[in-house]
Amino acid sequence: MKTTVIAVIQLHPKKNEIESNHQRALSFIREAAASGAQLAVLPEYHLADFSPSYDPSIRQKCANWKRYLDAYCAIAKELNICVVPGSLGELHDDDSIVNAAYFIDNTGAVCGKYEKKNLWHSERGYVKGSKNETRHIAFDTPLGKVGLLICWDLAFPEAFRELIAQGAKMIIIPAFWKYSDAGEVGMKRNPKSEGDFVDAAVVSRAFENTAAVVFCNVAGPIDGGYAGLSQVAMPFLGRIERFKDAEEGMKIVEVDMNILEEAEDVYKIREDMASSDWHYGYRK
Structure with missing residues (x-):
């Protein structure tokens, strides 16, 4: 394994x-490639907030998704960079x-697709979740075995375990996570509680799965409830990079993937999960 630049x-x-939004995303990907990144990651619903409460023409705006996916495949091939749009x-x-989230490799090919399972409550009225019988699937990429999750999936350790059981070393999580998601009660208790949630969960998932966890959230104005706080975490190191706020921007993060093997030697989490007497059933 080696250092991966994200x-x-x-x-x-x-x-x-x-x-x-799409043109700004392409501009950032070009900047990422010029900076030597091997992988560029964008947030959930980065083309628009598709909630019907914001826009009643939601369905029409989702009709052209294939054109944008094709554009991301094209720029990945052009710039020789992997992209999670x-x-x-x-x-x-x-x-x-x-x-849906995709992993596009540096030849422009789609290595894997994931349809969000654990829908946020307000999504459930207009988004179809993936079927209960479908598994979380880890897939091969030029950067190693990767798993994709989306936003609220972060709250479900079971999703990570299923991917880790299949050998995933990196879990990528595009998100549209806001401080205001805590609701009136949570905001009253702690206006930044969702930030505490994200910070704790991202680091915990990295340690408990000996995996690199890449959490990429949307930016936006604080008075709109946006949290930002996009970050990358690793076992032993904890959080190795994090946006301090919700401003739009990009961070180039060097991730030493060798640390995962060192952590596994100590914690032996994957070894235990692969044993014949593993008591939780998360087994390949």
Whole structure:
């Protein structure tokens, strides 16, 4: 294993400006490639906030998702960089919308796709979650075995375990996570509670799974409840990089993947999970 250079792009998806958001995303990817990054990661729903409460024409705006996916495949090939284009709201032939993330390799090929399982509460009225019988799937990439999750999946350790059991070394999580998600009660208790949640969960998942965890959140104005706090965590090191706030921008993060083997030698989590008498059932 070796050092992997990751560009974490904390993009602000401006409402009703899908094309503008897309062009800014492409610009960041070009900057990432010029900086030597091997992987560029964008946030969940980075083309627009697709909540019907913001835009009643949600379905029409999700119809052109394939054009944007093709554009990300093209730029990945052009710049010789892997890309996780956040997640896309996809309108399918049965009139359902899915929240999907892709891993595109540096040749422009799609290595893996993930449709969000654990939908946030407000999503459930208009997004179709992946079927209960489908598994979380880890897949091979030029950077090693990778798993994709989306936003609220971070709250479910089971999702990580299923990916780790299949050999994933890096878990990438595009997110649209806001301080205001705590609701009125949570905000009253602690206005920054969702930041505490994210900080604790990202680092915990890295340690408890001996995995690199890449959490890429949206940017946006504080008075709109945006949290930002995109970050990368590793076992032993904890958080190795993090946005301090919700401003739009990009951080180039060097991740020493050799640390994962060192951590596994100490914690033996993957070894235990692979044993014949593993008592939780998370086994390949």
